[in-house]
Amino acid sequence: xxxxxxxxxxxxxxxxxxxxxxxxxxxxxxxxxxxxxxxxxxxxxxxxxxxxxxxxxxxxxxxxxxxxxxxxxxxxxxxxxxxxxxxxxxxxxxxxxxxxxxxxxxxxxxxxxxxxxxxxxxxxxxxxxxxxxxxxxxxxxxxxxxxxxxxxxxxxxxxxxxxxxxxxxxxxxxxxxxxxxxxxxxxxxxxxxxxxxxxxxxxxxxxxxxxxxxxxxxxxxxxxxxxxxxxxxxxxxxxxxxxxxxxxxxxxxxxxxxxxxxxxxxxxxxxxxxxxxxxxxxxxxxxxxxxxxxxxxxxxx
Ligand SMILES: Nc1ncnc2c1ncn2[C@@H]1O[C@H](COP(=O)(O)OP(=O)(O)OP(=O)(O)O)[C@@H](O)[C@H]1O
Ligand SMILES: [Mg+2]
Numbered sequence: 138x139x140x141x142x143x144x145x146x147x148x149x150x151x152x153x154x155x156x157x158x159x160x161x162x163x164x165x166x167x168x169x170x171x172x173x174x175x176x177x178x179x180x181x182x183x184x185x186x187x188x189x190x191x192x193x194x195x196x197x198x199x200x201x202x203x204x205x206x207x208x209x210x211x212x213x214x215x216x217x218x219x220x221x222x223x224x225x226x227x228x229x230x231x232x233x234x235x236x237x238x239x240x241x242x243x244x245x246x247x248x249x250x251x252x253x254x255x256x257x258x259x260x261x262x263x264x265x266x267x268x269x270x271x272x273x274x275x276x277x278x279x280x281x282x283x284x285x286x287x288x289x290x291x292x293x294x295x296x297x298x299x300x301x302x303x304x305x306x307x308x309x310x311x312x313x314x315x316x317x318x319x320x321x322x323x324x325x326x327x328x329x330x331x332x333x334x335x336x337x338x339x340x341x342x343x344x345x346x347x348x349x350x351x352x353x354x355x356x357x358x359x360x361x362x363x364x365x366x367x368x369x370x371x372x373x374x375x376x377x378x379x380x381x382x383x384x385x386x387x388x389x390x391x392x393x394x395x396x397x398x399x400x401x402x403x404x405x406x407x408x409x410x411x412x413x414x415x416x417x418x419x420x421x422x423x424x425x426x427x428x429x430x431x432x433x434x435x436x437x438x
Contacts, residue, residue, distance in 0.1 A: 255330030320351025
């Protein structure tokens with residue numbers, strides 16, 4: 138028992154070193170095999186006047202919005218706009234300097250139920266040389282649920298393999314994480330979020346560097362998540378993809394410049410406010426077209 142606890146402690150330290158993240162876990166009854174019961178559209182997260190300051194840098198300024206259950210939101214904005222900072226605040230890793238993050242306590246009927254947020258970090262935040270295989274990475278999603286003194290049970294491994302199956306990665310379960318392709322690594326992280334029984338998944342630039350097929354694979358998984366009423370927020374620099382494939386777009390540059398459908402948010406005026414001269418915009422009869430986006434690359438993490 139002592140040896141097992143020591144090993145589990147090591148796994149947890151590994152997990153924290155790997156992600157340098159301590160996602161806020163609030164569990165709720167959730168079954169991987171059953172889709173969520175369809176409910177009326179209701180907010181699952183609310184930010185009120187959130188402000189984040191790092192010394193002299195104002196990273197987020199007076200951000201307020203609500204997310205609806207089951208929707209797919211793209212978070213866009215130039216480098217340094219505050220996208221990763223916003224995810225850190227929502228995930229509970231970073232306390233805002235001012236303002237509030239409200240979770241749906243009103244939706245939680247039983248005091249044992251909790252609300253789970255999963256965070257798929259920006260790729261440059263992960264140490265890919267870390268000696269764990271895909272199944273172990275997914276189990277790390279379960280470890281947070283199990284608590285320190287509980288060894289994973291058969292049921293937990295079943296959930297891990299069910300999650301890997303869902304993202305099409307069961308065959309590569311034993312492969313070291315560093316030996317997987319970028320798209321496969323992203324799928325493993327989504328499986329980890331599923332095993333964590335997350336109702337809200339935050340994905341920080343999951344599509345960056347993936348080929349078209351891998352992007353399509355990720356969107357096919359996001360469709361499955363939608364059927365389960367899992368809410369997904371994805372940070373991306375691909376404005377066309379954001380406009381085409383997401384229900385709502387959030388345009389950020391320290392302030393929330395716009396939040397709505399593509400036609401509401403991708404106007405010349407709002408895009409100029411967010412990107413200044415970094416985007417080449419073309420006015421057409423069908424609205425504003427982004428010709429060139431010179432904002433991408435790098436990442437503050
Ligand atoms: N831990 C930190 N300490 C000090 N400043 C920080 C810290 N984290 C972020 N910042 C600053 O806050 C601002 C927002 O950074 P953030 O990483 O959230 O931007 P981003 O929109 O995710 O950018 P990218 O598209 O490059 O990933 C930047 O000016 C950044 O330098
Ligand atoms: Mg970022």
